[in-house]
Amino acid sequence: MTTFHWRLPTRGDGRRANPALRGRGGFGPAAPTTIATDLRPGVFGPFDDLAQVVNAAELGGFDGVLAPYDPLGEESWIVAGAALRATRYSRVTVEFQPAFGTPVYAAKVSATLQRHSAGRLNWRIAVETDEAEARNRGDRVTGDARYARAKEFLTVARGVWNETDVAAAGFAGTGFDYAGEYYNAIDGGFRGILSGIPFPTVYLSGTSSAALDLSAQAGDVHVFTEQRDGIDSLATDLTERATKAGRDVRLALELPIIARETEAEAWARVERQWGELDRPDAANDHRLDSTRWAGFAALGYDQPIGLVGSYEQVAQQLSQYQALGIDEFILAGHPNIEEVHRAAEHLLFLVDSNRTLAREELTA
Template identity: 40%
Template sequence: MTAPPRFLLTLPTTGPDADPAPLPEFLTDTRRGRYGAFDAIGEVGRAAEVVGFDGVVAPFAPDAEEPLVVVAGLLRRNRWIHGVAGLHPGIGTPVYSAKLSASLQRFTGDRFGWWPVVDLPPATARAHGDFLEGPDRYARADEFLTIAKGVWEHEDFTYEGRFFQVLAGGFQGPLAGRRFPAVHLSGVSADALELSAKHADVHVFDASDDLDALIADLGGRAAERGRTVASALRLTVAAREDEDEARAVQNVPEHALTGSFEQVAAELRGYADRGVSTFVLEPPPDVAEIYRLGEQLLPLFVREHAHVD
């Protein structure tokens, strides 16, 4: 029997849903500042751990909370769950990003992961001070990951590239010896797949992608380098006791995976049979939704998967 897939939960860090207003009914201390935006995100992260999600994802977005801050806070609040933070390779140096991550790995028991966002919309990239365009973005990301891994694994690492240079860098003392953050990447271009084949642990696709062809393409590119890369799928999901109830959920996009718990589990199992080993789920941003998925969907899927294998 093959192992059941991993389930990651997308955190509600974007837009008004990240600002909890009005105050929740259970809150007895109503003094100003006692319950803020991070507390709402923290409740979602705690619920994800309690019900059995493998990890949470804080996406990189122009109108979102800073992913590194969010994930660091959640991992310190929880004991088991993993956290994946979106980051932009053009904003910080690879050495400093690796150093931040080494400390996070020390403080959280190696539960931290990266999701470098390489090909941002031009307006978003420029608003963040990044004017690089085209294939150069992937070349820079390649250098970023090469250097980050180099200083992580070696005490005396030197690299001279087009975008970054390091002379005799490397981690020693308390920063050495930790597990490098699991690298998640995405994209469907040849450049994106080649970057993942070289560096990714997990490549995240969307439901609208040509999944079978892309998984095969990525697998071939990785095999040429003597590597394997896990395939993941990002899905908006709304699951209820029956299909009609699920379709009545408000604010769920038309393309979302919607249906009864059994129907959604069957769809996920179909994707797993096609080579998907990780699901990045984005339910409506409500703690109750997380408990529904964890208590009703995830156990059903694991049971179905075990039965067919």
């Protein structure tokens, strides 16, 4: 069964093309006063808007949500914790960079979140963050050294997590020991109620040789982003590296989408938003083929290339990715509440036939 996640907004939301003008969630300008304006200032905060998106994703049939790492937005760990508390079945992926804290601390926080969510937490490690932003938070590790550190981070986190309570009486001398370039642990490990909990599924990303090697050796799922020339060779490369390492790494793809009943409606939406930006180029200049469009970054999306078209066209393109071995998708769209409903109601069942019966039962 294909797995679908929705990327949560952590820096405001809304209909405007310019992210700075999106006022939902407490970011951007104040909402204009209208006859429908809520006259109770301070009653609802930014997490009320996020909660609606999370709720819409779960009720619509998405398998999970992603709380992205965003230095200028809401803290992903807090967003993830709130999403886990607000859902019953959705998996919640928290994206963070290894300098967030020690791997032991990250594991301890996650063990508690796993206990409180029946094991629904995933990790997505943000290794290739902006170097200037990294310096702002005191992180001096750069280049491929970031991948070496990330590998040690995962080794230590898994080590202390999986260390069992061998000695029922007294915990001394039964722990995990590790001496590396970036981290050390002596007699570490979770015992008692924190032991025996499933470790979070680890999502990694990147297209460099160091990134693919890290996923092949230590990742559970590798998240690709669409490239102008496609991701065929990258997917093959990663699969070969994982096979050589004796591992099976699942493949995922992160994509922004604009999908409507007809192709004309979808492109009309693109043109309306493009017209807000006062750019010298045309939206059509960034069209790569019938559905792939490389203008999403101009509209404030994190990924520049995504899909535009009718629900059937977008579903067909997603099915082509499935043929490459992609079995997980992370979709994005704004305004989030409206777009997650559209995708859930009109798109998911077209890609994954296993969802058709459930949809028919819901609409009967």
